[in-house]
Amino acid sequence: MEFKLEAHRIVSISLGKIYNSRVQRGGIKLHKNLLVSLVLRSARQVYLSDPCPGLYLAGPAGIPVQQQQQSGDLAAVPPAGWGEPPPLSARAAWPETEPQPQTERPAVSDPVVPVSGTGDALQAGEAEAAWGRVERPRVALAGGGEGLDVFPEGPRAARRPCGCPPAAAAAGEEHRPPLPPAGCPRKRGAARVGGGGHAGCPAPGSTPLKKPRRNSSEEQPQPDGVEETGEEEMETGNVANLISIFGSSFSGLLRKSPGGGREEKEAEENNPEATEPGQICCDKPVLRDMNPWNTAIVAF
Amino acid sequence: MGEDTDTRKINHSFLRDHSYVTEADIISTVEFNHTGELLATGDKGGRVVIFQREPESKNAPHIQGEYDVYSTFQSHEPEFDYLKSLEIEEKINKIKWLPQQNAAHSLLSTNDKTIKLWKITERDKRPEGYNLKDEEGKLKDLSTVTSLQVPVLKPMDLMVEVSPRRIFANGHTYHINSISVNSDCETYMSADDLRINLWHLAITDRSFNIVDIKPANMEDLTEVITASEFHPHHCNLFVYSSSKGSLRLCDMRAAALCDKHSKLFEEPEDPSNRSFFSEIISSVSDVKFSHSGRYMLTRDYLTVKVWDLNMEARPIETYQVHDYLRSKLCSLYESDCIFDKFECSWNGSDSVIMTGAYNNFFRMFDRNTKRDVTLEASRESSKPRAVLKPRRVCVGGKRRRDDISVDSLDFTKKILHTAWHPAENIIAIAATNNLYIFQDKVNSDMH
Numbered sequence: 106m107e108f109k110l111e112a113h114r115i116v117s118i119s120l121g122k123i124y125n126s127r128v129q130r131g132g133i134k135l136h137k138n139l140l141v142s143l144v145l146r147s148a149r150q151v152y153l154s155d156p157c158p159g160l161y162l163a164g165p166a167g168i169p170v171q172q173q174q175q176s177g178d179l180a181a182v183p184p185a186g187w188g189e190p191p192p193l194s195a196r197a198a199w200p201e202t203e204p205q206p207q208t209e210r211p212a213v214s215d216p217v218v219p220v221s222g223t224g225d226a227l228q229a230g231e232a233e234a235a236w237g238r239v240e241r242p243r244v245a246l247a248g249g250g251e252g253l254d255v256f257p258e259g260p261r262a263a264r265r266p267c268g269c270p271p272a273a274a275a276a277g278e279e280h281r282p283p284l285p286p287a288g289c290p291r292k293r294g295a296a297r298v299g300g301g302g303h304a305g306c307p308a309p310g311s312t313p314l315k316k317p318r319r320n321s322s323e324e325q326p327q328p329d330g331v332e333e334t335g336e337e338e339m340e341t342g343n344v345a346n347l348i349s350i351f352g353s354s355f356s357g358l359l360r361k362s363p364g365g366g367r368e369e370k371e372a373e374e375n376n377p378e379a380t381e382p383g384q385i386c387c388d389k390p391v392l393r394d395m396n397p398w399n400t401a402i403v404a405f
Numbered sequence: 406m407g408e409d410t411d412t413r414k415i416n417h418s419f420l421r422d423h424s425y426v427t428e429a430d431i432i433s434t435v436e437f438n439h440t441g442e443l444l445a446t447g448d449k450g451g452r453v454v455i456f457q458r459e460p461e462s463k464n465a466p467h468i469q470g471e472y473d474v475y476s477t478f479q480s481h482e483p484e485f486d487y488l489k490s491l492e493i494e495e496k497i498n499k500i501k502w503l504p505q506q507n508a509a510h511s512l513l514s515t516n517d518k519t520i521k522l523w524k525i526t527e528r529d530k531r532p533e534g535y536n537l538k539d540e541e542g543k544l545k546d547l548s549t550v551t552s553l554q555v556p557v558l559k560p561m562d563l564m565v566e567v568s569p570r571r572i573f574a575n576g577h578t579y580h581i582n583s584i585s586v587n588s589d590c591e592t593y594m595s596a597d598d599l600r601i602n603l604w605h606l607a608i609t610d611r612s613f614n615i616v617d618i619k620p621a622n623m624e625d626l627t628e629v630i631t632a633s634e635f636h637p638h639h640c641n642l643f644v645y646s647s648s649k650g651s652l653r654l655c656d657m658r659a660a661a662l663c664d665k666h667s668k669l670f671e672e673p674e675d676p677s678n679r680s681f682f683s684e685i686i687s688s689v690s691d692v693k694f695s696h697s698g699r700y701m702l703t704r705d706y707l708t709v710k711v712w713d714l715n716m717e718a719r720p721i722e723t724y725q726v727h728d729y730l731r732s733k734l735c736s737l738y739e740s741d742c743i744f745d746k747f748e749c750s751w752n753g754s755d756s757v758i759m760t761g762a763y764n765n766f767f768r769m770f771d772r773n774t775k776r777d778v779t780l781e782a783s784r785e786s787s788k789p790r791a792v793l794k795p796r797r798v799c800v801g802g803k804r805r806r807d808d809i810s811v812d813s814l815d816f817t818k819k820i821l822h823t824a825w826h827p828a829e830n831i832i833a834i835a836a837t838n839n840l841y842i843f844q845d846k847v848n849s850d851m852h
Binding site: 115134139151 | 489491492493494496517579580582598599626627628629631648681682684685688735738739741744
């Protein structure tokens with residue numbers, strides 16, 4: 106449990122850093138953000154792998170945690186990040202090239218700009234989605250099949266810790282944690298984050314902070330645990346999108362993002378009242394519903 | 406080391422005794438020139454201050470070799486990249502001196518995006534006795550000119566003139582972290598997070614990319630370049646360090662694009678030390694070739710390591726700089742201190758290495774005797790010609806009187822930039838906005 110809390114704390118701090126780096130003078134520093142994302146990933150792994158029944162939330166969908174946990178289709182559940190994964194229409198969001206079982210990566214945060222796990226060129230919107238994917242815990246599929254269309258909020262917390270030994274996960278060992286019996290959420294076949302490998306359980310995340318995202322039309326990119334492509338890519342897992350953002354330009358998503366970013370920024374400028382610190386306005390309904398924590402990430 | 410040392414602290418003229426420090430005054434780089442006569446510092450405000458060592462005077466032998474301000478100029482200004490909507494900081498990231506080839510001195514200074522070649526010249530004579538102009542430069546009334554005179558050069562107060570001779574711009578997409586002048590004195594390289602470019606000192610509109618680690622898909626990015634340096638003698642060799650803690654030695658004769666290294670220096674990670682922050686603390690913040698060219702010195706967050714060019718598997722020496730911080734990595738992460746990039750230096754004979762730490766401490770390690778010392782650069786503890794007292798950080802257990810406990814270390818006082826005179830035991834320590842220059846008294850007595 107302590108590990109989980111510690112990991113969660115580190116995750117929050119890391120997200121804060123990334124968010125703040127947006128407004129830093131001189132532009133986003135690639136090196137620092139790369140390191141922060143590595144920490145983020147490690148913390149997430151630990152968080153997901155810590156077999157602590159921990160914090161459970163009852164989702165709005167009313168699906169009891171247990172159910173979620175036992176959902177056999179957790180394989181389809183995207184590896185959880187932390188916090189509450191926004192509801193996803195994973196399937197739709199996910200690039201079609203991805204094999205079914207791998208649709209654990211559900212959604213893209215922004216339906217307009219699908220986040221592709223596989224390395225589609227990331228644009229700002231994708232970046233946002235990527236962030237969402239990285240950060241957002243994914244909701245375990247209640248009982249759904251491979252393609253997750255909707256992720257009920259509740260179960261997030263319910264995500265069962267998978268059987269992955271936390272230490273191993275934390276140590277980043279290259280191993281494939283055995284598929285958890287009923288609980289382990291999405292384990293993506295090839296997806297291993299940070300070489301550590303475990304799909305990890307969807308993280309209940311920052312319970313108090315997170316308001317589950319109920320927008321079912323929304324897709325959230327999966328937290329990164331699951332990498333789209335191979336072992337190698339796992340290394341950069343959730344960072345990937347982040348890096349893409351940086352890679353494309355240091356002005357970040359806001360500029361490049363077709364739609365998402367720019368609108369976001371404009372919305373931000375135009376609707377200051379709707380913006381709280383950490384919360385980004387976006388004219389996309391999806392984003393609006395996000396809880397502040399997630400939104401911050403997405404915005405970034 | 407750590408025996409008798411003279412101390413002399415030099416303040417920039419614009420410093421005051423307040424605890425509040427103007428950010429622009431924070432020193433961001435320190436570099437001696439090849440003879441040690443000049444010392445250049447760059448700061449966050451884009452200024453460069455050059456100090457010159459006063460020639461030793463027989464009349465006042467105790468003041469021999471002090472450094473005084475020689476020249477101050479604004480090297481870089483803040484810029485705005487309109488295309489990317491990014492402000493480009495004017496902070497001077499690195500200064501490197503060119504070998505002196507005539508009466509003028511030249512140095513390269515760089516911020517995140519642009520490298521500039523500055524020429525520093527002295528003027529100590531001026532012509533007097535013009536026929537058409539009077540002393541103030543006004544045209545004379547020709548009717549008053551009755552004879553011709555030959556203008557003569559008369560001595561004047563020394564004036565140091567600095568002019569930008571070359572501006573190497575638009576070579577880098579990412580932030581430049583290091584520059585290094587080649588031993589051929591014709592080329593130099595500049596490295597950013599993902600690429601290294603080779604420039605000719607006389608050509609500003611073109612540069613060659615010699616290393617490119619940018620992946621085709623940025624999502625695959627796992628490491629960035631953190632520092633790079635040319636070999637001091639072999640103009641074809643250079644090394645660059647990565648955020649993963651590895652060093653790559655490249656030979657420019659092998660290929661035009663040196664993505665493929667000739668040698669990879671990497672130490673396997675100790676699994677027992679693994680933590681959330683293992684990757685961060687293994688990132689190399691500085692790499693320096695020894696003067697001999699046989700060894701390399703690297704600095705990561707907690708250690709300095711000496712590598713032999715002939716052995717890639719592991720460093721030949723590892724020194725703990727402040728291992729007591731290992732248990733505090735989380736709070737250092739929170740405060741961003743874990744991202745501090747400390748530099749390291751060799752002394753002239755490659756027998757002692759030096760690096761900075763927190764609380765205005767800096768550390769020296771004698772490679773031969775294996776002794777090390779911690780010294781402090783502060784106004785309180787150093788009066789001119791006072792002897793620096795070794796400090797100690799206690800980590801629990803018995804605490805001696807003057808020890809500092811780990812918890813009372815001031816992490817806002819960090820010594821990131823240090824430089825060692827190329828031949829003598831004179832060191833320059835940058836502590837936030839103050840520059841300290843320490844001399845080894847023993848050494849100076851020998852003159």
